[in-house]
Amino acid sequence: MALASVTAIGAAVGEHGGANADTAPRSPSPSEAMTVDRQRLLPGTPQETAYFEIDSGTDGPTGFVLGGVHGDEVNGYRAAEDIVGWELERGSLVVVPWANKIAVERNTRHGPDGDLNRKFPADAEPETDLARAIWELLREYDPAVVLDLHRSRGIYRTHNKWVGQTIFPTAVDSAPADAESAIAYINGVIPRTMWFHRFTKGGRLDGANPMVVHKAGADLDTPGFIVELTDFLVDLDTQIRWTKLIAEQLLARYGLERRSPEIDT
Amino acid sequence: MTERTPSHSQPDDISPDWSVLTGPRVWVVFGAITVPFAVGVTDTRLMTPLAAPGYALMSAMTIVGSYLTPQYTFWLYWIPFCVCSYVISVVCAAISRN
Ligand SMILES: [Zn+2]
Numbered sequence: 151m152a153l154a155s156v157t158a159i160g161a162a163v164g165e166h167g168g169a170n171a172d173t174a175p176r177s178p179s180p181s182e183a184m185t186v187d188r189q190r191l192l193p194g195t196p197q198e199t200a201y202f203e204i205d206s207g208t209d210g211p212t213g214f215v216l217g218g219v220h221g222d223e224v225n226g227y228r229a230a231e232d233i234v235g236w237e238l239e240r241g242s243l244v245v246v247p248w249a250n251k252i253a254v255e256r257n258t259r260h261g262p263d264g265d266l267n268r269k270f271p272a273d274a275e276p277e278t279d280l281a282r283a284i285w286e287l288l289r290e291y292d293p294a295v296v297l298d299l300h301r302s303r304g305i306y307r308t309h310n311k312w313v314g315q316t317i318f319p320t321a322v323d324s325a326p327a328d329a330e331s332a333i334a335y336i337n338g339v340i341p342r343t344m345w346f347h348r349f350t351k352g353g354r355l356d357g358a359n360p361m362v363v364h365k366a367g368a369d370l371d372t373p374g375f376i377v378e379l380t381d382f383l384v385d386l387d388t389q390i391r392w393t394k395l396i397a398e399q400l401l402a403r404y405g406l407e408r409r410s411p412e413i414d415t
Numbered sequence: 416m417t418e419r420t421p422s423h424s425q426p427d428d429i430s431p432d433w434s435v436l437t438g439p440r441v442w443v444v445f446g447a448i449t450v451p452f453a454v455g456v457t458d459t460r461l462m463t464p465l466a467a468p469g470y471a472l473m474s475a476m477t478i479v480g481s482y483l484t485p486q487y488t489f490w491l492y493w494i495p496f497c498v499c500s501y502v503i504s505v506v507c508a509a510i511s512r513n
Contacts, residue, residue, distance in 0.1 A: 310481040341462040346474045382489050388459035
């Protein structure tokens with residue numbers, strides 16, 4: 151099962167063409183120890199994109215990870231591609247690495263329908279086919295936690311109008327405290343010299359904005375997080391590494407521990 | 416025959432002393448501000464305390480700039496950053512001579 155899926159994943163990524171090698175979607179390398187099932191959102195349409203269910207085989211919670219909601223935020227979908235390869239102690243993960251596949255292939259923030267992360271009004275239907283498909287998937291799995299991986303040009307409350315180096319939690323249960331815990335961890339990793347790059351906690355996501363994690367918090371009472379990195383003075387490999395370290399910390403708070411955690415150097 | 420008065424070389428204070436602007440002291444300071452910082456930007460794991468002056472200068476410039484001229488991408492700040500680092504280097508070099 152797992153092996154068959156690995157082959158299918160290669161085929162899935164082969165469908166993505168045209169983007170340059172630095173930003174094109176890359177084939178995840180799933181662990182043989184996990185059962186990995188590759189599925190498709192909006193099959194047969196131009197916006198068709200793969201998602202992966204990786205199952206430890208041991209009962210436990212389900213986590214939901216989104217990358218590539220904004221197609222030019224490379225750290226998010228590279229981290230998500232790597233997360234498909236993680237081994238969990240228990241439970242399962244559903245990963246949508248290239249949520250806005252057309253935007254990822256174009257390396258642009260927006261897809262054909264504009265900004266995907268403004269199509270999820272609370273207490274109402276999502277506004278596009280892609281947003282509806284993502285939302286239905288989220289509801290189907292009813293995850294214990296949802297992560298949406300992003301980056302911004304500048305740093306929140308430091309540069310005017312940018313939101314980087316921030317974790318925004320939903321206003322649900324322990325999510326704000328979990329964000330603080332992940333922030334304490336990642337700030338221990340960031341070089342001391344990079345004082346402005348220390349992460350902070352953003353305001354609580356309560357449905358006030360039409361974003362997917364806002365809506366998950368408001369409509370489903372799901373703990374969730376928008377993770378925002380920055381590309382200001384941070385190389386892409388480091389952005390990806392920090393994104394994964396934060397994802398690992400947040401997922402672990404919901405019982406989704408990795409068998410061999412990321413080692414930061 | 417009148418004896419020719421011995422010619423004097425031009426006094427030092429008439430020709431400009433370009434070493435104030437281009438002397439080795441200037442480039443040592445300039446390198447100290449820019450090089451460790453530029454190295455740290457290529458790989459954050461190399462962002463050592465030596466990079467702190469460059470990091471502080473670039474951060475300060477972009478913070479102010481994000482309010483005054485929010486339309487400019489931060490990559491453009493490398494140009495004024497280098498100019499600013501050079502001016503600081505000249506001042507530091509001049510102070511160190513006196
Ligand atoms: Zn984004």
